Amino acid sequence: MPSISNKGNKMPASPIRKLVPYAEAAKKRGVHVIHLNIGQPDIKTPKVALDAVRNHNIEVLEYSMTQGSETYRLKIADYYAKKDIIVDSEDIIVTTGGSEALSFAMGTIMDNDDEIIIPEPFYANYNGFATASGVIVKPIASTIENNFALPPISKFEELITPKTKAILICNPGNPTGYLYTEEEIKQLAALVKKHNLFLVADEVYREFTYEGRKHYSILQIKGLEEHAIVVDSVSKRYSMCGARIGCLISKNTEVIQTAMKFAQARLSPPTFAQIASEAALETPQEYFDDVIKEYVSRRDILISELKKIDGVNVAIPQGAFYCVAELPINDADQFAQCLLESFDLDGTTVMVAPAAGFYATPGLGKNQIRIAYVLEKEQLVKAVQILDKALKVYKSK
Structure with missing residues (x-):
């Protein structure tokens, strides 16, 4: 059998996307998955951009x-x-x-x-x-x-x-x-x-x-x-x-x-x-003003809710729409997989990105996750409630 290149074998899997098969399996079981793993905003694309494509001849x-x-x-x-x-x-x-x-x-x-x-x-x-x-x-x-x-x-x-x-x-x-x-x-x-x-x-x-x-x-x-x-x-x-x-x-x-x-x-x-x-590029400044206001609101409620969980430490973002949270566990990769494989709260679970994949130094970030606050505030609050409950169950095993 022909061999794969060394470069191919060394290519790292994405910490953002590598848990997708577990998320898809959860959905097939009827579990709703709140996606906090990927920076895909739910903010609407400016109409002027979509119209330019629709109206082109x-x-x-x-x-x-x-x-x-x-x-x-x-x-x-x-x-x-x-x-x-x-x-x-x-x-x-x-x-x-x-x-x-x-x-x-x-x-x-x-x-x-x-x-x-x-x-x-x-x-x-x-x-x-x-x-x-x-x-x-x-x-x-x-x-x-x-x-x-x-x-x-x-x-x-x-x-x-x-x-x-x-x-x-x-x-x-x-x-x-x-x-x-x-x-x-x-x-x-x-x-x-x-x-x-x-x-x-x-x-x-x-x-x-x-x-x-x-x-x-x-x-x-x-x-x-x-x-x-x-x-x-x-x-x-x-x-x-x-x-x-x-x-x-x-x-x-x-x-x-x-x-x-x-x-x-x-x-x-x-x-x-x-x-x-x-x-x-013709998008008015009002669009960004509204979007930034929304992200600030989402960030603030996410950070506030995370700080309510015992043992969680979270950095305060000053830009973008991500935060890194440190959890009171040893293996965030395993915890993130368990969230999708074996835990739900009233039929809903959460997908997060384990942070170790955002480091190049082995061993760093093992107890951290990245959260993308790109969803509506109600979803963020529910997601943190799920994380809180899941951490209690995970730590009791």
């Missing part, structure tokens, strides 16, 4: 330009300008989701066995992208005790070797919801300039910041132009996860020219999805 669905349509890229540049981020349309490559943008970035700036430093916990698929690219992740742990703030810069410096090519951050963070301060971003900028590294920032949750906090982009730092690479996406901003449209942005022309070769190899991003995404 395309007769031949052609390839788009490899780098994305010119009109869309011009409008993306206008969007950034309103955020005090000055880029040109030529600095932008439209991608098939933020995932492809991250893959392009790794392929562009790193070779096999090169190293990338990432504060953990981090978006689990970073491990997958790194494995696919032959890149070695060097994790640096942040902790729930200080809300997952940026670890000391000295800790980053200790990890830098001749093989180090970049530092990658997610801001605001998935899975933590932490929003890096301007000072933290500037500390990282100084570090990558000192050691001649790239700074890659996944900024897909830029719009979702709370209590008047402002997102600060690495593209706003003067003198960082040759080092800064930003990954973005429409998925969460406009509740358009199925569109699969993102972009890679850099003012480093060599980065963009090289990433274009990767983009050419996959031909072009999807046409209809670009039409929807371009129209979505």
Whole structure:
């Protein structure tokens, strides 16, 4: 029998999706599953985006330009300008989701066995992208005790070797919801300039910041132009996860020219999805004001309910729509599976994402889960009640 590649065997399973078979089995038994495992908002996609597709009179669905349509890229540049981020349309490559943008970035700036430093916990698929690219992740742990703030810069410096090519951050963070301060971003900028590294920032949750906090982009730092690479996406901003449209942005022309070769190899991003995404840029600010208000309300009730459970410690998200909760158990993977296999409360159970899969350091996050507060408040309250009851049953065994 032919053998599977080492790379294939090393490819990690998604902590977000690996429990899906257990969830499907629960549903077949008649159990209702509340999905807190995945960042799929129930917020409605802006009507202007859907109408753009419905009303289009395309007769031949052609390839788009490899780098994305010119009109869309011009409008993306206008969007950034309103955020005090000055880029040109030529600095932008439209991608098939933020995932492809991250893959392009790794392929562009790193070779096999090169190293990338990432504060953990981090978006689990970073491990997958790194494995696919032959890149070695060097994790640096942040902790729930200080809300997952940026670890000391000295800790980053200790990890830098001749093989180090970049530092990658997610801001605001998935899975933590932490929003890096301007000072933290500037500390990282100084570090990558000192050691001649790239700074890659996944900024897909830029719009979702709370209590008047402002997102600060690495593209706003003067003198960082040759080092800064930003990954973005429409998925969460406009509740358009199925569109699969993102972009890679850099003012480093060599980065963009090289990433274009990767983009050419996959031909072009999807046409209809670009039409929807371009129209979505016309979404009024009121839409975001309402969405942020809703997420704050959901966050507050979720955190309040979680804190009522004995032994649970939870970080307070400052952005995005995730939180990490530490549970009074030893194995969150096993607990999450038991929730789906053998527990329900009045015919309902909960699906969560075990947090160990968001770490690269073995053993970390074993008693933590990530919760995506993307559902209505009534569902969140019920979900926490189920978690409370399930923990009591699980710990009594």
